[in-house]
Amino acid sequence: MNIEEFHLNLNSDVRARAEAENDFAAGAFASLMAERLSDVEEIDNLQVMHYEGLGSKRQNLAVDGFDLDDTDGQISLAVVDWRDSENIAVLSTTDAKKHLKALEYFLTESVQNFLEDALEESSIAYQLARDLRSRGRNVSRYRLYLLTDGRTSDRMKDVVSTELNGVPIEYHIWDLRRLHQIQESNSGRSEIEIDLDQWLPQGLPVLKTEGRSNDFVTYLASVPGNVVADLYGQYGSRLLESNVRSYLSARGQVNKGIKTTALSKPEMFLAYNNGITATATAVSVDASSGMPVLRGIDNLQIVNGxxxxxxxxxxxxxxxxxxxxxxxxxxxxxxxVDAAKAEEIVPDVSRYANSQNKVSAADFFSNSAFHRRIEDLSRRVVAPALAGKSYQTYWFYERTRGQYLNERSRGGAAQAKAFEARNPKTQVMTKTDVAKFELSWQQKPHIVSQGAQKNFMAFANSVADIWERSEADFNELYFKNVVARAIMFNTIRADVAKAEWYDKGYLANIVTYTMAKIAWEIEKNGRGYLMDFNTIWAQQSLPLPVRDFAGHVGSLVLGALISPDRTVDNVTEWAKRAECWTLIQQIPVHFPESFMEVLVSPTKQIDRRRQAAATQKIDNGINATMKVLQIQPADWAEAISYGQQHRALTEKELSVLKLVAKATPSIPTDRQSALILGALQKIQDLGFTKI
Known part of the structure; x- marks a missing residue:
């Protein structure tokens, strides 16, 4: 997809969101950018807002988003420049500096000049200004972002970093070109290019080791501690692979053993510490002096350590x-690793590097069997046709970033139009979307409020537990229920955004808490009955009694979130606390009798689940047999030889493998196919690559 097509798609998405959420286009753009920055792991949880004003010296102040909850003490602030032009607008250096200066002035006025005193106490801007001042020097870095749908000028000059009270200030511009590059890239992340010369003028000495695979090269090095600290200080948690980031955020800031060794026996640190395992997509190596040294590293990711x-x-x-x-x-x-294979290899490196830490396999989730099954279901399960439509549609599950746009743009304009008719943009679900829908209904709104990445990791772990016990539970019925919860979440969001009592702010928190509260009230007052998600799927809409009840609950949720009695001043931080959810559970709500009409008996629900699980088991058997028969007998013969050589196969596994290794293979039963694929996985784990 070229940048012009990308621009049209972006504008279309923004306008659709603005209409759905009764918002200005600039606000919808900021909301969309918050999601994309989270997807590429640039800013985990950008809270969207809008403030414009004048400072103590009549200078312009502006801010459109913030994230104060970075695991490494960094604060991110964002300002929006929304052009909304039919053609791609060009952003000059002067324009960029003007917007970034307004954002910097907001920061400076908040930290140094008590800006909060001039703001309405109930406003988000007041809370943000107060938080910025109270944090003082307990900040490692300020990251100021300009988000625009324009394209920066080719003559754009770099905006030089500054500081505030000794804390570094960095400036980042995310324009249309950068968004398009991320969309088209293999990694799905913002590129990190590390020039080691600024820390190590002589380079970092390394020992190169090569195995039989051409997919990767390994270097061993001894890295100075101050370089490790400096790298983390500059790039922060962006250096940490997503699972490692989640693992780290749940623990104390300084490990006691590391502290003791570093302070009392620094010369023994290399001997006592397990060190770091990391990946990169490219390195710059200088071997002119005989001993190879690293000069640069692209896309460094610490997967262990x-x-x-x-x-x-x-x-x-x-x-x-x-x-x-x-x-x-x-x-x-x-x-x-090769950049094209990084998505496949890096999670596996991370999985095995962390194996002794009992990290769940679901933490390395993009290519997991769960995702692939949901993706498959989303491509073949057709949604009921809406009234007035002569065709049915699909709910498109985006297992990897950019799948929807890539598939849409495969053909010409006519094919793209037909694809979008069958797969409407409003029916696209990402991994983090599904995590948000599911955990909201599972009554974990405080987890959802912690941001897309933390919420996703919590969801991944819950899925892993269920998958291990009964993977057949993730079937067509489960997919339809997920879609129904998506319809519920999105409808509540649209209704709240247009409600008279809603005054622009905390929309995401209100929606997840409202959905969780509805689930809680059904458990408490539903007389054992359950939400009938099958009806929501069949109607492709949320029944009116649920919408009316959600509107009432949402207004109560907002009151609890902004209540002066809350124990945490910042509302978004308050929403992340389990204490907040406990309080909202206790809010008395009138449960209308009409709500019973949209519930279903548990017996009926259990019957549906049993039937769906049984069907999935049949599908699993058919799929396994098809996969086995697609592999040539000669390849199975090589697999047997490899397994025997490594003493990896049992007699039972050998006997069933021989069935399909014959010149005219036998058709295995479902149970035999599962056993064959299990044996194949065992020898693949030992290094067999033929199949």
Whole structure:
């Protein structure tokens, strides 16, 4: 997809969202950008708002979003420049600096000049200004973002970093060109290019090791502790693979063992510490002096050793007087993988590197069997036709970033139009969307409020537990229920946005808490009956009694979120607390009798689930048999030989493998097919690559 087509799609998405949420286009653009920045792991949980005003010296102030909850103490602020032009607008250096200066002035006025005193106490801007001032020097870095649908000028000059009270300020511009590049990239992340010369003028000495695979190269190195701390200080949690980031955020800032060794026996750190395992998509190596040294690293991701990395940084930041880390060295294994295969290989490296830490396999989730099954269901399960429509549609599950746009743009204009008719944009669900819908209904709104990535990791772990017990539960009925909860969530969001009592702010928190509260009230007052998601799927809409009840509940939720009696001043931070959810559970709500009409008996629901699980087991057997028969007998013969050579196969596994390794293979039963595929997985784990 070229940038012009991407621009048209972006504008279309913004206008659709603005209409659905009764918002201005600039606000809808900010909301859309918040999701995309989270998807590419740039800003985890950008809270959208809007404020414009004048400072103490009559300078312009502006802010359109913030994230104060970064795991490494960084604060992100954003300002929007929405052009809404038919053609791609060009953003000049002057325009960019004007917007970023307005954002910087908001920060400065908040931190130094008590801006909050001039703001309405109930406003989001007041809370943000107050939080920025109260955090003072307990901030590692300010990251200021300009988000625009325009394209920066080719003559755009870099905006030089500054500081505020000794805290660095960085400036980042996300324009149309950068968004398009991310859309088209393989990694789905914002590129990180590390120039090691600024820390190590002589380069980082490495030992190169190569195995039989051409997919990767491994380097071993001893990295100075101050370089590890500096890298984390500059790039923060962007260096941590998403699972490691989630794992790290749940633990204390400085590991006691690391602290003790670093302060009392720094020369022994290399011997005592397990070190770092990392991946990259490219490196710059200089071997002119004989010993190879690294000069640069592209897309560094720490997949094991995040605790070591963050602890060294926080130890230096929080300890007084600041410790000297020059005597500390950290061993690093750096695995350089081809960029095109990074999505496939990096999660596997992370999985095995973290195996001793009992990290769930669901944490490495993009290519998991769960995602592939939901993707398959979304491509073949047709939604009921809406009134007045002569055709049926699909709910498109986007397993990997950009799937929808890529599939839409495969043909010409006519094919793209037909594709979008069958797969409307309003019926696209991403992984993080599904996590949000599911955890809201599972009554975990405080987890949902913590941001897309943390919410997704919690969802992944819950799915892993169920999948291990009974993967057949993830079937066509489950998919239809997910879609029904998507309809519920999106309808509540649209209704809240247009409600008279809603005054622009905390929309995401209101919606997840409202959905969770409805689930809670059904458990408490539904006389054992359950929400009939089958009816929502069949009608492709939320029944009126549910919409009316949700509107009432939503107004009560907002009152609880902004109540002066809350124990945390910042509303978005308050929404992340389990205490907030406990309070909202206790709010008395009139449960209308009409609501019983949209519930279903548990017996009927259980029958539906049993039938769906049984059907899924049949499908699994058919799919397994088809997969086995698609592999050539000669390849199965090689698999048997490899398995025997490594003593990996049982007699039973060998006997069933021989059935399909014959010149004229036998057709295995469903049970035999499952056993064959299990044996194949065992030898693939040992390095067999033929199949």
């Amino acid at each position: 995040g605790q070591t990395t963050a602890s060294l940084y926080n130890l230096r930041k929080d300890t007084s007087p600041k410790p000297d880390l020059s005597d500390i060295f950290v061993q690093m294994k750096l695995i350089v």
